[in-house]
Amino acid sequence: MQFGIFTVGDVTPDPTTGRAPTEHERIMAMVTIALKAEEVGLDVFATGEHHNPPFVPSSPTTMLGWIAARTERLLLSTATTLITTNDPVKIAEDFAMLQHLAGGRVDVMMGRGNTGPVYPWFGQDIRQGIPLAIENYALLHKLWREDVVDWEGRFRTPLQGFTSTPRPLDGVPPFVWHGSIRSPEIAEQAAYYGDGFFANNIFWPKEHFQRLISLYRERYAHYGHGSAEQAYVGLGGQVFMRRNSQDAVREFRPYFDNAPVYGHGPSLEEFTEQTPLTVGSPQEVIEKTLTFRESFGDYQRQLFLMDHAGLPLKTVLEQLDLLGEEVIPVLREEFAKGRPAGVPGGPTHADRVAAAERAAGDDDRAASAAFGARA
Incomplete structure (x- = not known):
């Protein structure tokens, strides 16, 4: 199981001082947080994509490429890549390039975002959000898997004999998560392709996300990718910790409010x-996070939001120390207990390359057997 953090990159005044970081300070703080995540033993750092104040991460691959050059093990992802307003051709190229630079330590989370005006800024109609997500991803999926692509759809100019460059590293595209907080169509899309489904369950009660995840699992099995339990599920979460619960609540309350x-x-x-x-002690974070498996089944990735609402960088780094030293080791051990052997771990490039090689070998053996039978 993979544990990590995600950031939305908000530039928010600290309510206890009234001071907001500059955009430069916030961008560099996000980089520092990513480096700290690797230092304390986390698996994943993910950044959102926004094109409006008060957010700064308008170019996730630029930031992730910089972080890739300064890390060795950390998986780099987006917390949202706007599949609706970005050109699928550019997504294919940018993430394949990042994949090469990072040695395969890259995956991507598709989403529609939460800012309505972004659609006309990029020449699209928000009323077409779901159809855009479905069609654009169909093209992206094709671009990463076919060397020469012919394409015609509703929302972009046709492609004829087009090759996206560079090609995915080792012929294996980045793993894709489809993120959603409300849309069953996106759960269906993730299931259809056998991709991951990330339920960013940070705002609404668990019952809502149980329905979405159950739908995804059922449809994943329906499309023949494996059993419902083998589907790839990711979850969001938010924590603020101090060793004493009362101290955590007192310190975090003005930021929350x-x-x-x-x-x-x-x-x-x-x-x-x-x-x-969860606002409290590390033990309380452990106890609440462990309940997620009871609600959603065994899953592959847990990301926490920790650097939002104007929290000072020093405080966020202290939080990461607690997360890495006291919380994650216990969660790894506890989540491993009773985990069925057939449930996959978090996706990595190495595992996916090995799976592709096994599948190619199976195809070769099947073809040889068929030829021998005919002979």
């Missing part, structure tokens, strides 16, 4: 009761 995404709404206590948000 003024956060741009959920401030001035439900109370901190209501939110922690109804969502995965």
Whole structure:
């Protein structure tokens, strides 16, 4: 199982001081956080994609390429790549290039984002969000798997004899997660292709996400990719820790109350009761995170949001120390207990290359057997 962090890259004033970081400070803080994630033993760093203030990560592959050059083991991902407003050709090229530079330590999470105005900024119609997601990904999937592509669809100019360059590393495209918080069509899309489904369950009660994940698992099996239990599921989460629970609640409350995404709404206590948000001791984070398997089954990736709402960089780095030293080792051990042998681990490039080689060998043996039978 893979553990990591994701960032939305918000530039938010610290409610305790009133000071907001500059865009440069925030960008460099995100890099520092990624390097710290590798240092403390996390598996994944993921960044969102936004094109509007107060967010800064408008070019995820640029940032991830810089981080790739300064890390050795960390898996680099997006927390959202806007499949609706980015050209699939450019996504294919950018992530294949990043894959080569990072030695395969790359995957990508497709999403539609949460900012309506981004659609006209990039020449698209928000009312076509789902059809855009479906058609654009169909093209991207094809571009990564066929050397020469002919294509005609509703939303972009046709392609004739087109080759996306560079080709995916080792002939194996980056693993794709389809992220959604509300759309069964996206769960269906992930299942159809045998890709991963990431339920960023940080805002709503678990019952909503149980329905989406169950649909994805059922349809994954329906399309013949494996059993429902073998489907690739990722989950979001939010934590803030101090060794003493009361200290954690007291320190985090002003950040929660003024956060741009959920401030001035439900109370901190209501939110922690109804969502995965955990504010307390490392042990409380462990206990609540372990309940996710009870709700959603065995899964492959757990990402935590830890650097939002104006939290100072120093505080975030302290959080990562606690996460890496006291929380993740216990979670790894506990999640491994009772995990069925047939449930896959988190996807890696090496594992996927090996699987492709096995599949090619099986095809060769089947072809030889068929030829021998005819002879």
